[in-house]
Amino acid sequence: TSSGACPGVVGRSYRHSALRPNRNNNTFLNTDLENQFKAFREKAADAMPGSDWTPFEKNSSLPPERADIVIVGGGVVGWSIAYWLKQKEMIRDGVRVLVVERDPTYSQASTVLSAGGIRQQFSLPENIHLSMASADFMRNINEHLSVLNDDPVDLQFNHSGYLFLASEKVAHIMEENYSTQRYAGAKVSLLSPTQLKEKCPWINTDGVVLASYGLENEGWFDPWMLLNAFRRKAISMGVYQCFGEVTGFSYTTNTMTTAEGDKVDFRRIKYANVQMPNSLEYQPVECAIVVNAAGALSGKVAEMMGIGLGPKDTISGIPLPVEPRKRFIYVVHCPNGPGLDTPFLVDYSGVYFRREGLGGNYIAGMSPEEEEEPETNNLEVDHQFFQNIWPHLAHRVPAFECLKVKSAWAGFYDYNTFDQNGIVGMHPLVNNMFFATGFSGHGLQHSPAIGRAMAELILDGGFKTLDLSAFSFKRIMTKEPILERNIV
Amino acid sequence: MRQSCRQVTLLAAASRYWSSSPVAPPSKQSRLLLFLSQRFHDIETLLSWSSWFKNRGQSEWFRSDRRGKFSWDFMNHQDTSIEEVDVGNTLINYTGLENLVKQRGLRTLSVSGCAEVDDWFLSRLYMFQDTLEELDISNCPRISVGGLAALQKLRYTDQHGRK
Numbered sequence: 196t197s198s199g200a201c202p203g204v205v206g207r208s209y210r211h212s213a214l215r216p217n218r219n220n221n222t223f224l225n226t227d228l229e230n231q232f233k234a235f236r237e238k239a240a241d242a243m244p245g246s247d248w249t250p251f252e253k254n255s256s257l258p259p260e261r262a263d264i265v266i267v268g269g270g271v272v273g274w275s276i277a278y279w280l281k282q283k284e285m286i287r288d289g290v291r292v293l294v295v296e297r298d299p300t301y302s303q304a305s306t307v308l309s310a311g312g313i314r315q316q317f318s319l320p321e322n323i324h325l326s327m328a329s330a331d332f333m334r335n336i337n338e339h340l341s342v343l344n345d346d347p348v349d350l351q352f353n354h355s356g357y358l359f360l361a362s363e364k365v366a367h368i369m370e371e372n373y374s375t376q377r378y379a380g381a382k383v384s385l386l387s388p389t390q391l392k393e394k395c396p397w398i399n400t401d402g403v404v405l406a407s408y409g410l411e412n413e414g415w416f417d418p419w420m421l422l423n424a425f426r427r428k429a430i431s432m433g434v435y436q437c438f439g440e441v442t443g444f445s446y447t448t449n450t451m452t453t454a455e456g457d458k459v460d461f462r463r464i465k466y467a468n469v470q471m472p473n474s475l476e477y478q479p480v481e482c483a484i485v486v487n488a489a490g491a492l493s494g495k496v497a498e499m500m501g502i503g504l505g506p507k508d509t510i511s512g513i514p515l516p517v518e519p520r521k522r523f524i525y526v527v528h529c530p531n532g533p534g535l536d537t538p539f540l541v542d543y544s545g546v547y548f549r550r551e552g553l554g555g556n557y558i559a560g561m562s563p564e565e566e567e568e569p570e571t572n573n574l575e576v577d578h579q580f581f582q583n584i585w586p587h588l589a590h591r592v593p594a595f596e597c598l599k600v601k602s603a604w605a606g607f608y609d610y611n612t613f614d615q616n617g618i619v620g621m622h623p624l625v626n627n628m629f630f631a632t633g634f635s636g637h638g639l640q641h642s643p644a645i646g647r648a649m650a651e652l653i654l655d656g657g658f659k660t661l662d663l664s665a666f667s668f669k670r671i672m673t674k675e676p677i678l679e680r681n682i683v
Numbered sequence: 684m685r686q687s688c689r690q691v692t693l694l695a696a697a698s699r700y701w702s703s704s705p706v707a708p709p710s711k712q713s714r715l716l717l718f719l720s721q722r723f724h725d726i727e728t729l730l731s732w733s734s735w736f737k738n739r740g741q742s743e744w745f746r747s748d749r750r751g752k753f754s755w756d757f758m759n760h761q762d763t764s765i766e767e768v769d770v771g772n773t774l775i776n777y778t779g780l781e782n783l784v785k786q787r788g789l790r791t792l793s794v795s796g797c798a799e800v801d802d803w804f805l806s807r808l809y810m811f812q813d814t815l816e817e818l819d820i821s822n823c824p825r826i827s828v829g830g831l832a833a834l835q836k837l838r839y840t841d842q843h844g845r846k
Binding site: 334351352353354355356382394410411412414535536550553 | 777802803805806807809827828829830831832833834835
């Protein structure tokens with residue numbers, strides 16, 4: 196497809212006939228006529244509605260007028276989906292993908308504010324497989340995401356592993372999870388308190404009955420590097436990037452009647468309205484498929500389609516149960532803390548910490564109780580909350596009794612209030628909206644595998660490598676949560 | 684891919700030998716060193732055979748000599764497990780460790796000068812955690828702090844390494 200405004204129609208046809216190779220050995224008149232016909236056909240194709248050509252100058256920061264797939268949200272999940280869509284398309288320029296991100300500085304994006312950990316220690320086999328596939332992707336990341344003549348991708352992956360601690364009450368859950376993880380192929384080992392003390396002499400094993408340590412493919416990495424690697428590669432493959440906000444959709448409605456006589460509205464998105472930042476200018480992008488990868492704001496995007504705004508006891512009355520939840524991370528400095536080989540430790544009290552850099556700094560956090568959830572209208576840090584974390588840290592690691600909080604930040608989880616697991620798949624009533632959201636803190640570590648699964652769903656019609664049908668919207672309609680049985 | 688790899692090696696020139704990986708039962712006390720060359724490489728690196736041969740003075744080591752001939756003596760010791768492996772200056776990588784998985788008695792491993800050894804390779808060495816005593820990772824340009832953090836899983840090891 197040709198794009199961009201051109202100065203004049205007549206000049207264009209001459210330029211094209213000059214470039215066209217002259218194969219015909221007929222008379223002069225015939226050759227020239229053939230070229231003229233070809234030029235005319237091209238001109239006509241450009242003038243037809245499907246093409247990008249327009250005689251007027253337009254603002255180049257606007258998105259294109261037409262795109263096959265619009266991905267709402269430019270976080271790591273959105274760009275991963277964009278990359279895999281281009282990776283899997285059968286022919287060159289087979290799909291036109293547009294990624295719409297509303298904040299070019301990524302100041303509130305969950306991706307870059309994440310602690311960046313990846314682990315296989317889940318209780319659901321789907322989550323374990325997602326993590327393993329993503330770790331495989333990251334191990335061979337330069338085979339996937341390297342761009343010619345550009346620097347290779349360096350994720351700064353620390354292979355320190357996750358260490359989960361279990362008390363008496365929850366040790367049985369840890370044992371069941373261990374067998375699920377081993378069956379799925381994750382390399383995890385169980386440790387008794389004595390083995391734990393031998394391995395980590397800086398730990399206080401008081402109250403710990405069992406510990407679970409990931410031997411391979413676990414650790415943490417730099418989320419910004421992964422995001423940029425996906426973005427750079429996807430743009431090099433032809434994905435369009437637009438900084439703007441999706442403010443609404445134009446859709447057609449098809450009302451059908453069920454066997455009982457109830458009316459059900461099936462909607463089909465025709466245009467996605469993308470508004471430019473700090474401006475009233477907007478572009479309706481005609482699209483075939485919309486992917487909702489907006490993270491913490493996915494609920495709002497779904498509301499724009501009327502998902503959840505119908506009568507209470509119908510399918511259209513079920514909203515997308517994703518909302519932002521604020522989580523704090525504190526950077527602490529402890530001169531005598533555990534050294535280079537500190538794993539990402541998660542205690543049964545809910546407190547976690549990991550080493551950050553080589554200067555004796557650590558980052559720590561804790562998931563708050565339901566009643567204590569902080570306000571989500573901003574990203575301000577509540578420093579008082581650290582007083583809840585410190586006693587547990589000091590109890591578990593005696594060296595942390597004298598530490599100093601250096602700084603802190605806050606980020607949003609795209610929290611699935613229904614069962615804290617991702618929602619992947621189509622919506623039953625909106626025929627062309629796909630979801631890839633609600634991962635509740637695991638989106639970053641699963642993003643390569645989620646991108647591949649969504650691309651398979653969209654381009655191949657179904658999951659091919661990993662079956663994520665357990666994460667479909669159906670469980671929300673039938674009210675059957677699939678819960679992750681963690682020890683915290 | 685493994686199958687085609689074996690077929691390619693079978694069809695290759697007569698001077699190409701490869702080692703069989705002995706089964707791992709309880710080990711004898713004899714010190715065996717097997718210089719395992721071709722088996723550890725990806726399909727792409729099957730083309731660059733000549734750079735892997737390294738001279739070692741001791742006669743206890745099984746190595747290929749100057750002309751690429753590899754003695755079949757190691758076949759006499761088929762049921763023992765390997766204790767020392769030196770794959771320095773080869774193109775061994777993460778996938779190549781598959782071949783060493785069964786060596787439960789491995790005490791020394793040297794991957795010095797291997798260009799493809801990176802942090803993921805180091806993170807996989809946990810399978811030797813009970814027995815590995817010496818690990819040489821000098822001159823491996825792709826190792827970083829993240830990989831060294833993985834080495835905590837090896838309990839008895841002295842590690843020699845320099846950039």
